[in-house]
Amino acid sequence: xxxxxxxxxxxxxxxxxxxxxxxxxxxxxxxxxxxxxxxxxxxxxxxxxxxxxxxxxxxxxxxxxxxxxxxxxxxxxxxxxxxxxxxxxxxxxxxxxxxxxxxxxxxxxxxxxxxxxxxxxxxxxxxxxxxxxxxxxxxxxxxxxxxxxxxxxxxxxxxxxxxxxxxxxxxxxxxxxxxxxxxxxxxxxxxxxxxxxxxxxxxxxxxxxxxxxxxxxxxxxxxxxxxxxxxxxxxxxxxxxxxxxxxxxxxxxxxxxxxxxxxxxxxxxxxxxxxxxxxxxxxxxxxxxxxxxxxxxxxxxxxxxxxxxxx
DNA sequence: GTCTGTTTAAGTCGAT
DNA sequence: ATCGACTTAAACAGAC
Numbered sequence: 001x002x003x004x005x006x007x008x009x010x011x012x013x014x015x016x017x018x019x020x021x022x023x024x025x026x027x028x029x030x031x032x033x034x035x036x037x038x039x040x041x042x043x044x045x046x047x048x049x050x051x052x053x054x055x056x057x058x059x060x061x062x063x064x065x066x067x068x069x070x071x072x073x074x075x076x077x078x079x080x081x082x083x084x085x086x087x088x089x090x091x092x093x094x095x096x097x098x099x100x101x102x103x104x105x106x107x108x109x110x111x112x113x114x115x116x117x118x119x120x121x122x123x124x125x126x127x128x129x130x131x132x133x134x135x136x137x138x139x140x141x142x143x144x145x146x147x148x149x150x151x152x153x154x155x156x157x158x159x160x161x162x163x164x165x166x167x168x169x170x171x172x173x174x175x176x177x178x179x180x181x182x183x184x185x186x187x188x189x190x191x192x193x194x195x196x197x198x199x200x201x202x203x204x205x206x207x208x209x210x211x212x213x214x215x216x217x218x219x220x221x222x223x224x225x226x227x228x229x230x231x232x233x234x235x236x237x238x239x240x241x242x243x244x245x246x247x248x249x250x251x252x253x254x255x256x257x258x259x260x261x262x263x264x265x266x267x268x269x270x271x272x273x274x275x276x277x278x279x280x281x282x283x284x285x286x287x288x289x290x291x292x293x294x295x296x297x298x299x300x301x302x303x304x305x306x307x308x309x310x311x
Numbered sequence: 312g313t314c315t316g317t318t319t320a321a322g323t324c325g326a327t
Numbered sequence: 328a329t330c331g332a333c334t335t336a337a338a339c340a341g342a343c
Binding site: 036084 | 314318
């Protein structure tokens, strides 16, 4: 594979496989599912390297989407006109990059394989697609609701500073860039908290740390109202060039079904709900999981209740 | 015609 | 050395 011999990194190939790039794109949007064109757009917006030779890498990316079980195709609904289907991450794919390398996974995700993941998540692609579509609905609803929640009941502070252990999906952009990133020369840049130092990485990766990419890593610059119930930015990466978190859904939203959201299971699986049981984020420094605090499911539940109230 | 999606094949590279 | 993950290329079909 040709490596560009340039002095700047902005047009050098990013240290991410197509799988991780695609996962990043999918994770960056609130619905956790994107059409192919939006995945292209996300990658090209963030990585100037991929603004060239589009036919080459886009073919590769499509190949990855079809070939890898960790991506599932979600058909468009009649009210979602457009070309192609939506693509989402399989509910059971978990943290495929637990070894910390976004270029090469330890093991390829396979449907039906042994995964330490959400036991309630469907394994069949069709089931997973339907399941994810419901999840997307719920996320949008919860997002709306969370945006209207100035503060969680019980004194939960929405500030990311006060919730340093907030779980982020392994593919969330803020999570990915927060991991140990070794520069081509072997240099690793970290803050004391394990996050990459903005001013150290920015010159090397202006496409990552330029517009909007560092919102999550540099949250203090944001207004308090820009955060969701999980203390993460509400601005969207995919629909406006800003970052948006995985909106949590409660593991046990209601005793029965959710009014106004037909088809939702009584017990919503923890997938993408930022539950430590379904996902195991790798700590940048220790490689250990960092389970979310006990208060977070409550916040998620509150977000969902507010979502229900909106409907 | 273009875009999307699937499949096959060959080659590279890292891990074991 | 071997295996498996990943990249790239290409052909093809179907949808828009």
